[in-house]
Amino acid sequence: MTPAVTRRANDAWEALLSAHARLIKDFTAEDIWREVSMREYDVLYTLSKCREPLRIGELHRDVLLSQPALSRMVDRLAERGFIERQPDPMDGRGVRLSLTDTGRDVQRRIGHRHARGVARAMTARLSPDELRQLETICSKLAH
Amino acid sequence: MTPAVTRRANDAWEALLSAHARLIKDFTAEDIWREVSMREYDVLYTLSKCREPLRIGELHRDVLLSQPALSRMVDRLAERGFIERQPDPMDGRGVRLSLTDTGRDVQRRIGHRHARGVARAMTARLSPDELRQLETICSKLAH
DNA sequence: TTCAGCTCCATGCAAACGCATAGAGTTGAG
DNA sequence: CTCAACTCTATGCGTTTGCATGGAGCTGAA
Numbered sequence: 001m002t003p004a005v006t007r008r009a010n011d012a013w014e015a016l017l018s019a020h021a022r023l024i025k026d027f028t029a030e031d032i033w034r035e036v037s038m039r040e041y042d043v044l045y046t047l048s049k050c051r052e053p054l055r056i057g058e059l060h061r062d063v064l065l066s067q068p069a070l071s072r073m074v075d076r077l078a079e080r081g082f083i084e085r086q087p088d089p090m091d092g093r094g095v096r097l098s099l100t101d102t103g104r105d106v107q108r109r110i111g112h113r114h115a116r117g118v119a120r121a122m123t124a125r126l127s128p129d130e131l132r133q134l135e136t137i138c139s140k141l142a143h
Numbered sequence: 144m145t146p147a148v149t150r151r152a153n154d155a156w157e158a159l160l161s162a163h164a165r166l167i168k169d170f171t172a173e174d175i176w177r178e179v180s181m182r183e184y185d186v187l188y189t190l191s192k193c194r195e196p197l198r199i200g201e202l203h204r205d206v207l208l209s210q211p212a213l214s215r216m217v218d219r220l221a222e223r224g225f226i227e228r229q230p231d232p233m234d235g236r237g238v239r240l241s242l243t244d245t246g247r248d249v250q251r252r253i254g255h256r257h258a259r260g261v262a263r264a265m266t267a268r269l270s271p272d273e274l275r276q277l278e279t280i281c282s283k284l285a286h
Numbered sequence: 287t288t289c290a291g292c293t294c295c296a297t298g299c300a301a302a303c304g305c306a307t308a309g310a311g312t313t314g315a316g
Numbered sequence: 317c318t319c320a321a322c323t324c325t326a327t328g329c330g331t332t333t334g335c336a337t338g339g340a341g342c343t344g345a346a
Contacts, residue, residue: 001266005274009265010258012274013166015281020163021207022285023156039302056325064164066304071326073302093311093324115153122152123144125283131148131155134280138158140268142165182332199295209334214296216332236294236341 026121032113035106036082039065041114043073044082044099044107053086053096082106169264175256178249179225182208184257186216187225187242187250196229196239225249 028038036044046062047054060070074097077083082103088094099107122131171181179187189205190197203213217240220226225246231237242250265274 001262005266005271006258006262008271008274008278009262009269012269012278012281013261013265015278015285016159016163016166018205019281019284020159021205023159024207057323062161062164064167067324068305068326069303075326076302091312091324095325115149118156119144119149119152122156122284123148125286126152126155126280128148128151130280130283131151133276135151135155135158137269137273137277137280138155138162140273141162141265142158143268200293210294211296211335212333218296219332234294234342238295 023121027114027117030114030117032110032117036077036110039063040073040077040082041107041110043070043077044103045111047083047097047099048104048107048111053098055088055094055096057094059097077103166264170257170260173257173260175253175260179220179253182206183216183220183225184250184253186213186220187246188254190226190240190242191247191250191254196241198231198237198239200237202240220246 024038033041042063043059046059056067056071056074059074060067063070065073074083074085074095078085081100084098084100086096086098088096126134167181176184185206186202189202199210199214199217202217203210206213208216217226217228217238221228224243227241227243227246229239229241231239269277
C-alpha cells in the first residue's frame with residue numbers, strides 16, 4: 001500500500017468522522033427527543049425494521065453500545081413499556097425483543113419528524129447523485 | 144422536496160451511521176488504546192493539528208462531547224501530563240490548551256499505529272477513487 | 287462609568303457507560 | 317451420558333457522561 005493511498009484513506013476516515021459528529025450534533029439539537037433519546041430511538045428503529053423478534057446479540061451488532069449497556073437500555077425501554085422481552089423458546093439463554101404497540105407508535109412518530117430533519121440536512125449539502133454515491137460507499141464500509 | 148429524495152437522503156444517513164459504527168467497533172478492538180482511549184486520542188489529535196493553543200470552546204466544535212464532559216476530559220489529560228492549560232492573556236475567562244512534549248509523543252505513537260489500522264480497513268473495502276469521493280462528500284457534510 | 291446581559295469554563299449530581307465477571311444454558315468430544 | 321468449553325445475558329463497580337447551574341470575565345448601551 002503506497003503512502004499516498006494510506007493518506008487518502010485516513011483523510012476519508014477523518015472526513016467521515018467530522019461529518020458524523022456534525023450531523024449528530026445537528027440532529028441532537030432538534031427538539032424531538034423528549035420521549036426517547038437518540039440512542040434509544042436507534043434501538044426502537046432497529047427493532048421496527050425486523051418482523052421477527054430480535055435477540056439482544058443481534059441488536060448489538062447494529063448498535064454502538066457495549067453489550068452490558070445495551071442490556072440495561074433494553075431494561076429501561078421495557079420498563080417504560082416500549083419493548084417487550086420474551087424468553088426464546090429455542091434457546092434458554094436467549095431473550096427475544098419486540099416493540100410493543102406503544103413502542104411502535106413512538107418510533108413512528110419520532111421517526112417521521114427525525115426523517116424530515118435528516119432530509120433537510122443532507123439535501124442542503126448534497127446533490128441526489130452525491131446522496132446515492134454516499135450510500136453506496138458507506139454500505140461497502142459497513143459490510 | 145420529493146419523497147424519493149427524502150428517502151434517498153435518509154438511506155444515505157443510515158448507511159453513514161452503519162459505516163461509522165462498524166469502523167469505530169473495528170478500530171476500538173485494535174490493541175493500541177492502552178495509554179489513551181480513542182476519545183482521548185481524538186482530543187490529542189485535534190490539538191496536534193493546531194500550531195497555536197486552542198480554546199476549549201474551539202476544541203468543542205471538533206469533538207463529539209458535551210462542554211462539561213470535554214472540560215473534565217481536559218482535566219484528566221492535563222493531570223496525566225499530556226496537555227497543558229494556560230490562562231488566555233486576551234480573555235480572562237478563557238483557557239489555552241496545548242500538547243506537552245509527552246502528549247505530542249503519545250499522539251504520534253498511537254496515531255501512527257491507528258493510521259495503519261484505518262488504512263487497512265478503508266482500502267480493504269474501497270477503491271482509491273471511492274476514497275476520494277467519500278472524502279469530498281463528507282467534507283461537504285461537515286461544513 | 288456603570289451594569290444588565292452575554293460568553294466561557296467549571297462543578298454538583300444523577301444517569302449511563304464500559305470492563306470484568308457471574309450465572310444459566312448449549313454444544314460436542316469421548 | 318458426562319463434562320469441559322463455549323455462548324448469551326445480567327450484574328457489581330468504578331468511571332465518564334449530560335443537564336442544570338454557578339461564578340468569573342467580557343461587552344455595549346445608557
